[in-house]
Amino acid sequence: xxxxxxxxxxxxxxxxxxxxxxxxxxxxxxxxxxxxxxxxxxxxxxxxxxxxxxxxxxxxxxxxxxxxxxxxxxxxxxxxxxxxxxxxxxxxxxxxxxxxxxxxxxxxxxxxxxxxxxxxxxxxxxxxxxxxxxxxxxxxxxxxxxxxxxxxxxxxxxxxxxxxxxxxxxxxxxxxxxxxxxxxxxxxxxxxxxxxxxxxxxxxxxxxxxxxxxxxxxxxxxxxxxxxxxxxxxxxxxxxxxxxxxxxxxxxxxxxxxxxxxxxxxxxxxxxxxxxxxxxxxxxxxxxxxxxxxxxxxxxxxxxxxxxxxxxxxxxxxxxxxxxxxxxxxxxxxxxxxxxxxxxxxxxxxxxxxxxxxxxxxxxxxxxxxxxxxxxxxxxxxxxxxxxxxxxxxxxxxxxxxxxxxxxxxxxxxxxxxxxxxxxxxxxxxxxxxxxxxxxxxxxxxxxxxxxxxxxxxxxxxxxxxxxxxxxxxxxxxxxxxxxxxxxxxxxxxxxxxxxxxxxxxxxxxxxxxxxxxxxxxxxxxxxxxxxxxxxxxxxxxxxxxxxxxxx
Numbered sequence: 001x002x003x004x005x006x007x008x009x010x011x012x013x014x015x016x017x018x019x020x021x022x023x024x025x026x027x028x029x030x031x032x033x034x035x036x037x038x039x040x041x042x043x044x045x046x047x048x049x050x051x052x053x054x055x056x057x058x059x060x061x062x063x064x065x066x067x068x069x070x071x072x073x074x075x076x077x078x079x080x081x082x083x084x085x086x087x088x089x090x091x092x093x094x095x096x097x098x099x100x101x102x103x104x105x106x107x108x109x110x111x112x113x114x115x116x117x118x119x120x121x122x123x124x125x126x127x128x129x130x131x132x133x134x135x136x137x138x139x140x141x142x143x144x145x146x147x148x149x150x151x152x153x154x155x156x157x158x159x160x161x162x163x164x165x166x167x168x169x170x171x172x173x174x175x176x177x178x179x180x181x182x183x184x185x186x187x188x189x190x191x192x193x194x195x196x197x198x199x200x201x202x203x204x205x206x207x208x209x210x211x212x213x214x215x216x217x218x219x220x221x222x223x224x225x226x227x228x229x230x231x232x233x234x235x236x237x238x239x240x241x242x243x244x245x246x247x248x249x250x251x252x253x254x255x256x257x258x259x260x261x262x263x264x265x266x267x268x269x270x271x272x273x274x275x276x277x278x279x280x281x282x283x284x285x286x287x288x289x290x291x292x293x294x295x296x297x298x299x300x301x302x303x304x305x306x307x308x309x310x311x312x313x314x315x316x317x318x319x320x321x322x323x324x325x326x327x328x329x330x331x332x333x334x335x336x337x338x339x340x341x342x343x344x345x346x347x348x349x350x351x352x353x354x355x356x357x358x359x360x361x362x363x364x365x366x367x368x369x370x371x372x373x374x375x376x377x378x379x380x381x382x383x384x385x386x387x388x389x390x391x392x393x394x395x396x397x398x399x400x401x402x403x404x405x406x407x408x409x410x411x412x413x414x415x416x417x418x419x420x421x422x423x424x425x426x427x428x429x430x431x432x433x434x435x436x437x438x439x440x441x442x443x444x445x446x447x448x449x450x451x452x453x454x455x456x457x458x459x460x461x462x463x464x465x466x467x468x469x470x471x472x473x474x475x476x477x478x479x480x481x482x483x484x485x486x487x488x489x490x491x492x493x494x495x496x497x498x499x500x501x502x503x504x505x506x507x508x509x510x511x512x513x514x515x516x517x518x519x520x521x522x523x524x525x526x527x528x529x530x531x532x533x534x535x536x537x538x539x540x541x542x543x544x545x546x547x548x549x550x551x552x
């Protein structure tokens with residue numbers, strides 16, 4: 001399948017990848033027809049989705065079954081008046097109906113808006129009115145239904161509420177009854193063009209209301225690099241990305257690139273993350289490749305990994321936040337697998353990664369995806385030299401990368417703030433070493449400028465996390481008359497250390513950071529807290545910590 005979209009499929013080094021990687025984009029590409037239905041035609045019995053949950057249920061779906069179910073779902077949606085360009089929110093957690101619904105929306109040219117079940121009444125009202133959402137398809141859970149129902153009086157554009165069960169609230173459509181009684185599906189003559197909006201993601205909003213990131217119909221092709229050349233997925237892979245379908249990470253690891261590469265997507269539907277349960281599931285189903293944030297690996301290495309047969313597991317990738325080298329070393333020692341980091345945003349596909357032909361450098365993101373014309377821009381507008389910090393930008397004057405967003409929906413000013421004159425500004429700061437590897441520093445707003453030094457939160461947080469007292473931490477800058485800013489650490493202590501919180505422990509942690517990293521980076525201020533402020537997607541809100549410090 002993937003060969004038809006690539007000029008060359010096998011690469012042996014980064015130079016070869018940079019010079020010869022090229023995606024062939026067909027006219028009016030539609031992932032539903034050109035990938036899902038095509039697999040159903042050429043390999044109908046090929047397993048596409050392996051779904052299980054924490055109750056012991058298990059279902060396998062072949063591509064032929066997916067075609068049948070997505071056609072029925074598309075037909076059902078059309079009976080409700082949902083058509084080309086209509087906005088439909090999907091609050092489906094890890095339920096297999098997500099794949100039915102999202103592919104069906106692609107097939108009829110509608111816009112899918114994946115969303116988390118953690119949305120409150122206020123969140124749903126904001127999203128519905130900002131995007132003129134026409135329908136919501138949700139899991140049948142009372143908490144979700146209550147939030148949606150509470151929001152409805154202030155959401156005039158929503159015409160249909162659809163539940164996949166088991167609970168069908170009063171006034172809601174029954175998804176499964178709907179698809180069972182739907183008439184035969186007739187493919188629309190003009191479902192989409194390549195430039196139509198296919199997906200809309202609301203970002204987590206660390207500094208304000210979430211932005212509406214929109215992607216077009218060729219966006220899935222950009223994830224060829226994500227799946228085949230970062231996650232190292234092939235036709236025989238059983239791939240698990242640990243993400244709820246409400247987040248963009250699901251698009252990275254649970255559908256597009258994986259099916260283009262011919263892999264089977266493995267889904268573990270669970271509510272509470274328990275490392276031992278996850279490891280047992282990976283052992284039972286013989287997962288071959290795995291992608292998760294560093295936090296998940298931190299919990300996994302605390303387990304006795306020798307108790308689990310993970311011999312099927314060949315490849316692990318990591319994204320969502322920078323990787324602490326200590327986690328890399330511990331996981332490698334236990335499994336023999338070297339974690340490979342990747343970097344990107346909701347606005348992009350993977351843009352920097354540690355590819356299979358590269359030797360990982362613990363803590364480094366890797367090297368650029370050749371689909372993106374990347375540069376590091378210094379504050380004075382120069383391209384950064386090796387060892388010099390700069391903002392990650394992508395130039396589009398020669399070519400626009402497949403996978404780069406169209407812009408922020410209905411917000412031209414916000415779009416032009418980050419993407420104008422053929423340059424997309426990520427707002428992320430990094431540096432490049434002499435071997436061409438890139439190292440993450442932090443968001444532009446989070447970088448601390450102290451006594452002439454530029455200090456990234458991650459490098460200090462990495463040092464802090466190697467101290468046994470530290471469970472979680474956040475580094476921010478605090479205004480200082482002499483130094484401009486000083487480093488502050490906000491720390492959640494391990495249970496065994498909570499009774500020791502005091503000046504002696506503060507000094508011990510400060511000395512530890514001085515020994516692990518450059519002495520000028522140590523936190524001059526340390527505060528112990530019970531929890532850190534986070535976004536709905538779990539990202540630390542450093543802006544809130546900074547604002548609270550200003551008030552005190």
